[in-house]
Amino acid sequence: MSATAPSRRVRLTxxxxxxxxxxxxAVLVVVLPLGYMILASFKGPGDLATTDLVVFPEVWQPExxxxxxxxxxxxxxxxxxxxxxxxxxxxxxxxxxxxxxGLVFCEFPGKKYVFWGVLATMMVPPQVTALPNYxxxxxxxxxxxxxxxxxxxxxxxxxxxxxxxxxxxxxxxVIEAAHLDGAGHWxxxxxxxxxxxxxxxxxxxxxxxxxxxxxxxxxxxxITDPEMMTLPRGLTLLQNSESAAxxxxxxxxxxxxxxxxxxxxxxxxxxxxVNGFTQGGVKG
Amino acid sequence: xxxVTTKRPRQALxxxxxxxxxxxxxxxxxxxxxxxxxxxxxxxxxxxYSTLNWTLGSKFAxxxxxxxxxxxxxxxxxxxxxxxxxxxxxxxxxxxLALGLGVALALxxxxxxxxxxxxxxxxxxxxxxxxxxxxxxxIFDPNIGALSAILRDIGxxxxxxxxxxxxxxxxxxxxxxxxxxxxxxxxxxxxxxxVPGDLLEAADLDGAGPVRRFFTVTLPLLSPTxxxxxxxxxxxxxxxxxxxxxxDKLGRGARTLIFDAYLTGFKEQSQAGYSAMLSTVLFAxxxxxxxxxxxxxxxxxxxx
Numbered sequence: 341m342s343a344t345a346p347s348r349r350v351r352l353t354x355x356x357x358x359x360x361x362x363x364x365x366a367v368l369v370v371v372l373p374l375g376y377m378i379l380a381s382f383k384g385p386g387d388l389a390t391t392d393l394v395v396f397p398e399v400w401q402p403e404x405x406x407x408x409x410x411x412x413x414x415x416x417x418x419x420x421x422x423x424x425x426x427x428x429x430x431x432x433x434x435x436x437x438x439x440x441x442g443l444v445f446c447e448f449p450g451k452k453y454v455f456w457g458v459l460a461t462m463m464v465p466p467q468v469t470a471l472p473n474y475x476x477x478x479x480x481x482x483x484x485x486x487x488x489x490x491x492x493x494x495x496x497x498x499x500x501x502x503x504x505x506x507x508x509x510x511x512x513x514v515i516e517a518a519h520l521d522g523a524g525h526w527x528x529x530x531x532x533x534x535x536x537x538x539x540x541x542x543x544x545x546x547x548x549x550x551x552x553x554x555x556x557x558x559x560x561x562x563i564t565d566p567e568m569m570t571l572p573r574g575l576t577l578l579q580n581s582e583s584a585a586x587x588x589x590x591x592x593x594x595x596x597x598x599x600x601x602x603x604x605x606x607x608x609x610x611x612x613x614v615n616g617f618t619q620g621g622v623k624g
Numbered sequence: 625x626x627x628v629t630t631k632r633p634r635q636a637l638x639x640x641x642x643x644x645x646x647x648x649x650x651x652x653x654x655x656x657x658x659x660x661x662x663x664x665x666x667x668x669x670x671x672x673y674s675t676l677n678w679t680l681g682s683k684f685a686x687x688x689x690x691x692x693x694x695x696x697x698x699x700x701x702x703x704x705x706x707x708x709x710x711x712x713x714x715x716x717x718x719x720x721l722a723l724g725l726g727v728a729l730a731l732x733x734x735x736x737x738x739x740x741x742x743x744x745x746x747x748x749x750x751x752x753x754x755x756x757x758x759x760x761x762x763i764f765d766p767n768i769g770a771l772s773a774i775l776r777d778i779g780x781x782x783x784x785x786x787x788x789x790x791x792x793x794x795x796x797x798x799x800x801x802x803x804x805x806x807x808x809x810x811x812x813x814x815x816x817x818x819v820p821g822d823l824l825e826a827a828d829l830d831g832a833g834p835v836r837r838f839f840t841v842t843l844p845l846l847s848p849t850x851x852x853x854x855x856x857x858x859x860x861x862x863x864x865x866x867x868x869x870x871x872d873k874l875g876r877g878a879r880t881l882i883f884d885a886y887l888t889g890f891k892e893q894s895q896a897g898y899s900a901m902l903s904t905v906l907f908a909x910x911x912x913x914x915x916x917x918x919x920x921x922x923x924x925x926x927x928x
């Protein structure tokens with residue numbers, strides 16, 4: 341019980357026990373609902389439409405997944421989400437790299453104001469621009485198209501901000517040496533700056549991947565054709581087409597398809613993702 | 625945020641300098657153009673829309689000046705929507721910070737397994753709000769949900785999570801906190817690791833117990849972190865949307881400002897002008913909060 345003697349080894353003091361209980365509770369609070377969701381996606385009507393607590397399905401019914409895929413073209417939605425995520429996040433990262441490079445390594449009068457103008461966009465939530473963008477994009481025929489889905493979200497304040505910070509911290513001598521060797525801006529960018537800033541670029545990429553995969557409001561507004569929907573958008577369709585209590589199995593199957601890919605990516609790269617989301621404290 | 629530029633002596637416009645400017649523009653222009661067209665243009669257009677009586681999809685709109693604003697603030701709707709927004713924001717921010725700090729304190733002991741716990745607690749933060757909402761909707765279902773079964777086992781009736789607006793709002797708050805708690809925990813953990821150990825030891829030698837040490841040393845030193853988290857979580861809560869619409873499709877209990885703007889503009893009567901007014905009000909609130917943050921940061925809080 342002596343809290344005064346600091347020790348590197350873990351002793352089972354009441355404090356340690358208390359902290360373990362807190363952590364255990366926190367982990368359970370996160371894991372149990374997600375686990376329950378996954379189990380529910382395999383439940384048949386009998387296990388669903390009951391007031392009793394059924395944790396494990398009595399009869400495993402993987403047909404929920406094929407049924408969900410019948411009601412909503414999930415294969416196609418996966419593809420759409422994949423395209424939007426890869427293209428959207430990829431272009432955003434590219435734009436952020438170019439903008440940050442210009443802001444850090446090029447000369448321009450009033451460069452600072454350009455930076456502020458880009459930075460200030462982080463204050464504008466997509467919901468505020470949604471209505472005029474919808475009017476604009478649909479007038480151009482962008483409803484139910486990939487470009488209509490991707491284009492309006494491409495301008496990036498967050499990525500520019502983060503990469504500018506990263507580029508400012510790079511060893512200037514290396515880039516200057518390349519300059520003296522006769523390397524132009526383009527060469528310096530791709531042969532010096534990008535390789536050195538790769539961890540930051542990866543972080544920005546991951547944050548954007550997560551953001552694009554989960555994005556909901558814009559796809560909700562601009563896409564009405566099931567064939568063009570992204571996964572979260574398709575869930576809405578599934579939710580609207582299902583109303584009976586027993587249909588939760590199908591709905592949970594759809595939800596698992598939306599949540600699981602991000603969970604897998606997170607499990608593999610959690611350190612980078614946590615860093616990305618806690619730097620600057622903004623999403624997207 | 626006033627510009628303090630030290631004017632350099634103007635150099636003659638040489639071809640090289642102009643070339644350098646053009647290179648800058650080539651690098652920056654794609655992003656800046658997209659931002660101008662898809663963020664700044666609609667931002668101002670939205671303010672213009674807010675002065676119209678206009679149904680989405682209609683070719684005709686009547687200018688009504690500040691009529692939409694007047695209707696909103698005098699009809700009692702403002703009171704209702706802003707109260708819901710306020711309750712949702714204050715409750716989610718307060719609970720997220722308090723619980724996040726609690727988890728961070730436990731994580732800070734760096735017990736074996738703490739890394740795993742940290743990653744697990746953070747995970748919901750990056751999940752789709754819509755998916756999370758649906759997963760919890762099944763748990764909260766008053767008839768067949770796991771929660772109602774558990775409550776029944778201990779002799780309680782499940783609240784009407786779906787049909788009673790105050791309970792719906794409560795449910796949404798709980799799930800939103802569940803989703804965001806890990807973010808606060810990780811940021812608080814970073815703040816805790818910056819608290820100098822010798823200060824805590826000094827307080828210990830002065831006879832301060834752990835509770836007293838926490839309140840007199842740790843918590844005050846964490847105030848920049850708390851402030852930062854408060855600002856970011858307030859901004860996030862004000863923008864919460866997909867989780868809300870997943871759990872409360874018609875906006876009967878959790879109709880916050882942003883949710884109201886969506887429902888009035890794109891659903892219900894498609895009142896685009898009125899909806900634009902609502903999102904303009906939301907934007908004004910966000911601007912004020914951001915300015916307050918900038919002023920406070922300049923004045924006293926120094927982080928990093």
